[in-house]
Amino acid sequence: MRIPHIINKNTFNEYKPSPESLELIGEGDRTLVSENFDWNKDHCPSLVDLCVQTISKYFHRNPILHKLPCVEHDHLLEIVSCDLPLIIAVTYIQDEYYWQRRYTTQFGLIHNRKPLDWTWKSLYLERSVQEILEQAQPQYNDEETFEEILSISAPYVQRLIITQLQSWKPPLTMEKEDIPEEYPTDHINFIFILRKLPLIREFDIVYGVNSAGEEFNLNMFKVSVADCQRLGRALLDLNYLTILRIHRSKIEYLHCQALMQNLIKNHTIVELDLSHCEIGDQGALCVANVLQCHPSLKILNLTDNNIREIGAEGLGFAMVQPGCADLEYLSLRLNPLGSEGVMCILRALVRCTIPTALSMSGSLFEGDTAENIALMLKMNDTLKRLELSSNWIGEEGGEALLQGLEVNTTLEYLDIRDTDVTSEQMKQIEKILMKNRCELHQPGEEIEEGIGEEEVEEKVVNYNTNESPEQALE
Structure with a gap:
């Protein structure tokens, strides 16, 4: 007995008799077993089944799928060949069951995430x-x-x-003497x-x-x-x-420059991913030129691109421009920014309202950088997620972050794993972040114990560097 594919297989499992019921007296003497769907397995196929099999065999010549009654329509979808010419399959077969069967037969499992x-x-x-x-x-x-x-x-x-x-x-047709050495x-x-x-x-x-x-x-x-x-x-x-990813490739400065010369004309991209490439400082400056005039870019991923101080300064300068894209997430993870490069980003964060999520994990900063981050947190009221893992913060830096978070009321997540912050400090930081997430932390609480606003601006906003952002972008 053929069960059509439109009936869920779980249905049969629900109606299967339990092992205990099969051991009851009289079960072995039954002549009519209604739950046995293979009762006609060895019977001759019906004329209708033979006709459907013939239609399936010659479907590429005469695709009459939609002329069949409902039951035979489902039967044909189950047996029609998965090797049909694509133009015939796309034109005449819309049923999802056939395409699912064809996909699993040719490609197996789905390895990428499925869109909505x-x-x-x-x-x-x-x-x-x-x-x-x-x-x-x-x-x-x-x-x-x-x-x-x-x-x-x-x-x-x-x-x-x-x-x-x-x-x-x-090429196979190329003469041996014509093959180039490189x-x-x-x-x-x-x-x-x-x-x-x-x-x-x-x-x-x-x-x-x-x-x-x-x-x-x-x-x-x-x-x-x-x-x-x-x-x-x-x-x-x-x-x-809307989404462009060019990643895990040997994309260097000149390659990035060639790409950005055209992407600067684009107005639809929301997510740009250049992670695990080699664009360096000069490539980051090219991206900064696009960033400061792009109308819709919200996610920028520059993970692992060998970006240092100059590239970070260019990105920071682009972020404070009036026409800058309304970034929501910026990833500078695994870039050797150092303390100077991180400071360039911090100067931008106290002057602009973007991004809401920032990753600087594994940026090789140390020294008093954690204290500068704490000063930034006292002035920034838009950042909700900050990743600083795999950097040197230490116990003194952890104490500075605590003081900064006592003033900040917007940061909800702070990743400080592998930074040598003490476990007690991590617990206190998590309590403050939990208050922010629950909107229980009152604005201005304990601000009198922290550093004054004028001193913050003097140390963070007016931080001196060897080269101005304008010069870096030239």
Whole structure:
């Protein structure tokens, strides 16, 4: 007896007889076993079933799915081939069960998070486009051959995640004497590809190779400036793009400059992620130029980019500009900012109302930096989350943070793990943060015990550096 897929499998588990009931007297002598759904397993199939099997076999020639009655419609979805040509499947099959079956058959488990408005059909087509682009060979320049699959998938592809890109290899038809000693580092051209996928909202790309095998060489992980120039121009065709991630790649200053020259014209990106790249100070200044005029950027992730004092000073200068993006989260984690670089960010935090969440974990600051952070907390009334883990704060710095938090009424989370702050100080800090989260901490409480406002401004706002932010951005 065939059970259609529209009936949940848990239903059968609920109606299964318990082991105890099967041991009752008379159970073994029953001739009618209603819970046995395999009673006709060895029977000849009905004429209707044979017709559905024939329709499934020749579905690519005559796709008459919607002409079938409801029961046969469900039966056909369960047995129709998962290898149908994509143009036929996309055009004639909308049922999610078929696309779920096709996805699990070809790709197995889902490894990435699913968006809120996801469907199995969109997930399958996004993954299909991803696989084609990840296996594309740049030496053949055959991006135009993807036109059919891109045109078919375009209405359903809103998220494109590229986890690797193939590096240039000598074509099989190239003569041995024509093979260059050093291979080009260019990858496939995204200008033609993204032009065919105008509905993309999230674009995630990694320049590298996941399965290098015996052919491994360092050129596989290099990125050319031309790659970034073409990618930047291609992104301008995505009018709905809100999330851009270019991470875990050898993106250096010149690459970042080529990207920012085009991104400065963008007005839709909400999240920009350049984490685990190598943009350095000069690249951070390029990002600062975009930051101080972008109308919608809210999340900026610059984790692990070798940014030091100059880059931090440029970012701090951009944050205090009137036209700066309304940042909600800024991550400078794992950058060697040092005490001077952190101070540049602190000077901006006492002058502006952004961001509400900041990460400076593993920034290599020490000395009296914790005291300066405490002074900033006394003046800042917008910061809600601050991450300072894996830095040197110590017992004296922990005491200074306590004094700053006694005045601050907005900070809700403070990460000070691995900072050598005593356990007692951490408990007191957590109590104050809990009050802020519960809105029980009264404004101005114990402010007379802290440092005066004039002294705070003198030490934090008028902090002297060797180079002005204006000079750093030039």
